[in-house]
Amino acid sequence: MQDRRNFVKSLSAGAALAAFGGIASRSAYAQGGGPLEQVRILYGFPAGSAGDSVARRVAEKIGGTSYSKNMGVVENKPGAGGRIALESLRGSVGDGSVIVLSQVSAFSIYPHIYSKLPYQAKDFEPISIGAIMHHGLAVGPAVPAEVKTLKDFLAWSKNNPDKASFGSPGAGTQPHLIGALLSLRSGVKLSHVPYRGTAPAVSDLAGGQIAAVMGPSGDFLSYYKAGKLRVLATSGQQRNPYLPNVPTFAEQGFSDLIAEEWFGFYANAKTPADVRQRAHAAITAALKSDALKDSVGVVGLIATSSTPEEMARSQQAEFDRWGPLVKQIGFTADS
Numbered sequence: 001m002q003d004r005r006n007f008v009k010s011l012s013a014g015a016a017l018a019a020f021g022g023i024a025s026r027s028a029y030a031q032g033g034g035p036l037e038q039v040r041i042l043y044g045f046p047a048g049s050a051g052d053s054v055a056r057r058v059a060e061k062i063g064g065t066s067y068s069k070n071m072g073v074v075e076n077k078p079g080a081g082g083r084i085a086l087e088s089l090r091g092s093v094g095d096g097s098v099i100v101l102s103q104v105s106a107f108s109i110y111p112h113i114y115s116k117l118p119y120q121a122k123d124f125e126p127i128s129i130g131a132i133m134h135h136g137l138a139v140g141p142a143v144p145a146e147v148k149t150l151k152d153f154l155a156w157s158k159n160n161p162d163k164a165s166f167g168s169p170g171a172g173t174q175p176h177l178i179g180a181l182l183s184l185r186s187g188v189k190l191s192h193v194p195y196r197g198t199a200p201a202v203s204d205l206a207g208g209q210i211a212a213v214m215g216p217s218g219d220f221l222s223y224y225k226a227g228k229l230r231v232l233a234t235s236g237q238q239r240n241p242y243l244p245n246v247p248t249f250a251e252q253g254f255s256d257l258i259a260e261e262w263f264g265f266y267a268n269a270k271t272p273a274d275v276r277q278r279a280h281a282a283i284t285a286a287l288k289s290d291a292l293k294d295s296v297g298v299v300g301l302i303a304t305s306s307t308p309e310e311m312a313r314s315q316q317a318e319f320d321r322w323g324p325l326v327k328q329i330g331f332t333a334d335s
Contacts, residue, residue: 033274035065039072041265042089042100044082045169045197050218050299051263052076054130055101057295058265061286067096067278078196081170082106086266087118094270096279101130104262105174108318112326113172114333125276126311127265128283131301134236135175135259136217136246137166137182140205140229143212150232150252153212154188165191166212167201172333174261177322178235178249179214180329185254205229216261217243218300235259242300256325262304264311280308 039062043055052074059072077085085100092098107121139153142163147156157164168176171194183190190212195201198215205213206228213220217240223229224243233249234240237258249257265283267276284305286292293303306314 035067035069035278036095036097036275037068038070038097039068039279040098041072041074042085042098043074043076044078044080044085044100044102044106045076046078046199047074047076049169049197049199050133050216050296050301051101051103051131053296053299054263054301054303057292058101058130058283058286061289061292062282065278065282065285067275067282079170081110081173083110083118086124089266089268090119090123092268094268096267096271096275098268099127099279100124100266101263102266103174104264104315104318105172105322107315109174109177109322109326110172111319112323113331121315123269124266125269125271126308126315127267127276127280128287128308129262129264129304129306129311129314130283130287131296131303132260132262133216133218133301134234134240135178135214135261136220136231136234136240136243137179137212137214137249138202138205138220138224138229138231139212140210141208142205142210143230148230148232150247150249150254153232154186157190157211158188161189163211164189165193165210166214167193167195167204167210168214169198169201169216170194170196172331174259175214175216177326177329177331178257178259180331181257181325182214182249182254184329185256202229216300221298221300233257240300241302242297262314263301264306264315276308 041055041059043052055074059074062068063071082102089100147153166179198219201213202219204210206223217234220231224231231246234246287303287305296303
């Protein structure tokens with residue numbers, strides 16, 4: 001898909017070559033030990049949300065590999081924008097039997113907005129990127145039916161300041177900051193309502209309890225197809241392949257709202273290198289499965305994989321990009 005090609009092009013060719021050599025040199029990893037009995041994959045948002053599908057599809061496929069004898073088990077730890085799951089991984093044994101699927105914003109944005117975090121990037125080792133997602137802005141029945149474009153929504157919000165609000169998966173998440181940037185750039189005040197994940201936010205949106213939600217576009221798909229909500233814009237460089245009729249924020253005059261967030265698999269930093277290598281081999285093999293790609297596509301995600309080195313470089317690039325934007329928004333955990 002176009003978005004996946006764009007993402008791959010953004011990775012350093014030099015890093016990719018170096019990583020390839022590293023993977024080749026690690027091909028004898030199985031000599032160091034046998035597979036684990038079972039692996040738990042922690043995910044910091046509710047079951048049923050977009051990233052949850054990636055964790056579950058990978059968990060189903062890592063059984064019977066050099067990494068794990070049995071299928072993995074997904075453990076949802078929603079709350080605090082995914083930080084609870086990362087804190088749990090940090091406190092785990094570090095033998096590779098527990099890993100996490102986390103959104104990159106936990107490492108690229110959170111350090112800019114929280115004076116204290118229960119973890120640091122050095123507490124974890126990247127394994128592989130799992131999927132790319134675009135965020136979107138959706139409105140429901142609380143917003144009049146004649147509001148069909150982003151321009152319409154901003155005009156309605158300006159005229160109805162008491163109703164002009166948007167939900168997000170949590171304070172400090174990338175969707176929250178995209179919504180804050182939209183408010184800043186448009187000059188229209190949009191009040192933020194943080195939720196414990198996108199699923200409850202979208203449920204409230206469809207029920208008319210909140211005007212809008214900014215969140216992973218895949219979480220809107222079933223409601224959108226059923227006509228229960230309208231998606232007004234998406235955050236990719238190009239239109240989302242699953243919402244081809246919805247224009248991007250950039251198309252509608254908001255070029256710095258381009259954001260293609262990814263979910264990635266991480267291990268505790270104490271995990272032995274040979275175990276991480278086995279995890280990488282099993283997880284990337286799962287991610288290349290056509291069945292998995294089709295399955296996560298249903299929830300609007302673009303399955304992909306990477307080397308640990310590529311994942312680390314992308315994480316650093318996102319960290320560097322969001323620092324100045326967070327300062328412009330003026331959001332901190334205490335605000």
